[in-house]
Amino acid sequence: MDKTQEDETVGPLNGKFLYKNNRDGTINKNIVICSFCKKEFSYHRSNSSLTYHLNAKHVQANSSVASVATGSSLRQTKLPEFGKRMSKSTTEKLTNTIAKWVAADCRPISIVEDKGLQEAFQVAASDPTFQLPSRATVMKKVSHIYDDERRDKEELLAVSCHVALTGDHWTSVSNHNYLGVTAHLIDSEWKLKSFALTVRKTVTRHYADACAEQFDAVTKEWQIEKKVTTIGTDSARNMVAAARQLPFEHVPCAAHILQRTITVSLEESSFDTALAKCRKIVGHFKHSPASTEELHQQQTALGQAREPLAQDVSTRWNSTLSMISRYLRNQEAVNATLAQQRHNLATLTNLECEKLQKLEVVLEPCKYVTELLGGDSYVSCSVVLPAICHLNRVMEPTDEDPGYMIKFKTAFLKDLDARKANINIRWLKVATALDQRFKDLKSLHKNERDEVWTWIEEMLRQSEAGLAPPQPTEDEPAAKKSFLLLCSSDSDSDKEELGPLARYKAEPCIRMHECPLEWWAAHAGAYGQLSSLARKYLATPATSVPCERLFSLAGNIIQKKRAALHSDNVNKLVCLSNWLKKT
Template sequence: MTAAARLLPYEHMPCIAHSLQRSITMAIRDSGLENVLAKCRKLVGHFKHSPANSAELRRQQEESGQQQEPLIQDVSTRWNSTVSMITRLLRNKDAVRATLELHQQRSTPAMLTNAELEKIEKLEILLEPCRYVTELLGGEQYISCSVVLPALCHLFRVMEGSDDDPGYVLRFKAAFTSDLSKRKESTNVQWLKVATALDPRFKDLKCLPRSEREGVWKSIKEESSQQSEPHRETEPDPTKKKMSLLLAASDSDEEGDPASDMSVDRYRGEPSISIEDCPLKWWSGHAGAYPSLAPLAQKYLATPATTVPCERLFSLSGHILQKKRAALSTDIVTRLVCVSNWLKEKK
């Protein structure tokens, strides 16, 4: 599939959420937090695999006045499940400790120590911005491609080390920043830069160094000038063909299209819109003022930042098409997926 995708005449945009998850996995391994996470998984599995233990946990939650909720087991293929497991375990640590003390058996796992609880509390703080960015870029009801570079800039700023950080936190931040920087370079960065510039919310390009901003606007001017060029006839007459040779011999192409340059400059002078506003609606209302830029905005801003919406549909199809329902036709499965998705959006 990867080799076939390279042959397609389309720009490729890797899934940013997948890259982010891989960086988190590498940082956890390099920071030495894998052992405490393995202990957390063993604790959660002790309650997930035993109805009696789960019932006792619910009783302890009720006695302490907490909401009755099950623990969450993290899965490597399910993004943000690690931070969800940590958050749920920390919220119910007293009920979990009380339940384990009631059933002291050889197979009963040991409760996390105070030092280990402090470690996963620090890890929760580290992973919370990553969860926020993943959920932000995984939406399907709004523009996400232009948010990638501002979101990554936010993560790099959050992951800066400080003197108060313990050693394992510094190692996590260093490993995460290094790995994510390498993965960022392997993405289609130029496409992301243009998409960010064509978003009226982020067109100031504060997420980029000052030395790179003018290069982005220059590429937009070049592409918008190609959009504004009139379509040539397939077979021009000899007279027009000879005249076109004179234009080809001149250096006017190097000067660019003044109209497109002015259009880009006028767009840069427009006030930025609110973060809650939709950039496509803005471009729809300003398409007449920027006829060469509006098609570019539709082209770049329509690109999804992640494959999360597609994978949600794959998971939904897997729940519908099970072994006992293997005789469903393709048309019926498609209709069931559509109906389920529409009902979810309606709720």
């Protein structure tokens, strides 16, 4: 038989069936023969019965032949593998795993329709008949997983006495607005728990009344309206006004305040010209791939790492510091590249470079403080006042500082001191006293320290009397100091009442790298109501960063190709991604 005749005998389904040869040498295309078992079948342009035969009788042989035909596998199929199929329980478990994967890693639901993923699962399962679950099935599983995880969060909130919230608004690529709210608490084992509560769509304008109603609705939905202690937001006027209408303490985001202070200080100092030149040079390379490649070549020639320059963005924290650091680190390569090009850029003078170097030095502590306050897996509220105290020392002008640095530092200290009055200073002072790392209150003036212990004393009295501790307010006058009650008393009842507080004050401070919650876990039984206050105050985050991280997740979910996602699905996917990554 020649090549032409051989090709004509190849039947349907990529040669798995062959056309029957008549005795006279002609080909009968109405009858096909299985290439595996030689069984004959009638063929009238339909492959249904042929496919059924392969799936029923030659499962692994069908997979092996297909793999060899496509070059995807060189392994010969073994006899024990013939007829092997995935069990129903395994299929169900795999479907649940796919749903968790989609939710946790922000994958689009439509990924289950990808042919490549389908083939990958068939090869991994050694089952060519396996079909990925449909989009509806995956979304149904996601809803079930969300319900189970939500019940766990509701149980955790139900047994907690104090819950702190953070919240903010975000606008998606489809121009829809969402409110994100996260909860923060210390559980019975003295572990700090932070997790999403909701990412709900809003349609009203962000007036203070509307924002207050939205936060109130979230607390009622989760049945924690009587347990919420604080709500953390940025310092936007509508958020501040909304917080005044809520029965919770408002703790503005310390990182927002710090970054605003940096911006104001830069505007009032003499760094404008140097920063403007630096931005234009960086923009020159950012907008020209050819110039960037030339810069990389110069970096390689100088033995430096190939890294792009960074452009500062007014809304991105520490981006000015990143721009300055990258430029100064690659200044030689930048100048060498610009020397080979024709451009109208004004390069930085030696004095301007010196200014940027000094600015880099003073901005580094600000970056450290911002990153320190932005965590949600450790106690951060009690760090605010020590951090501000540290920045006050760093920014204190010296005789060695040039005039422009004195101007910057003076503007920084003045602006930070003005904003410090609006960060709920009383709440932060109590939290600092209840953190075993900072309970010596060295970050406060000596005249303020006794006042803090007096506040705590009064709250303990109210708690032991069966009354709710008084909520501190900025307008409330300072309580009477009671030095004799704190240090010595002739009354045995007074000694017994104030004993835990006096013993706590006598405890030595722990080291900075140690966890205050671990200390309280080991000593909570000895301090009664004082440990309850610690659980209340130390759970409050210092910034609104935790809820803003939800928006980073939401940005990975609500993309241009997924802009039509229903708001309920957005809430489930964002919350699940946050919950599953926390476990």
